[in-house]
Amino acid sequence: MSKPLLLVAAAALIDADGRVLVTRRPAGKAHAGKWEFPGGKVEANETPEQAVNRELREELGLEPCERCLQPFSFTSYAYDDFHLFMPLYLCRQWDGFAQPKEGQGIKWLYPNQITELDLVEADIELAQELADRLPSGRRFAV
Ligand SMILES: Nc1nc2c([nH]c(=O)n2[C@H]2C[C@H](O)[C@@H](COP(=O)(O)OP(=O)(O)OP(=O)(O)O)O2)c(=O)[nH]1
DSSP states (O other), rough: OOOEEEEEEEEEETTTOOOEEEOOOOOTTTTTTEEEOOOEEOOOOOHHHHOOOOOOHHHHHHHHGGGGEEEEEEEEESSOOEEEEEEEEEEEEEOOOOOOSSOOOEEOOOOOHHSSSOBBBBGGHHHHHHHHHHHGGGOOOO
């Protein structure tokens, strides 16, 4: 039996130091306690980019620059009960300061530190790809 396909869109927000925002799923949600990139399900009549911007507004109180989402990669991942398809965008420009609005944890980490977190399963390879393709905090080491 085939699984339902779920379209989710997420973003790696990158600050001026090259750190990326990760969020921890709150109690009560699926995969509670695991780390992920901010984003969420793409609703009917919404583009993936609009979904990312809406979620950044709702979850973190940020106002992203709509045209600043740069496609980075995607995951196509079989969870037990659904198949996830999730584009991951990079975003380096937004207005406001990230504040957890939905009880989630938040951290700004260099990409090589993100690979060490307890991530939702589908994000493990994406985090490795970020660490491989983006500069890490190591370049600041003496
Ligand atoms: N937001 C987000 N979800 C992810 C990531 N990786 C990953 O496997 N997922 C999964 C977890 C969830 O099963 C699904 C997204 O659901 P969600 O609960 O975050 O979406 P939402 O905010 O629209 O959900 P809802 O509570 O309104 O139903 O995708 C990720 O990096 N970010």
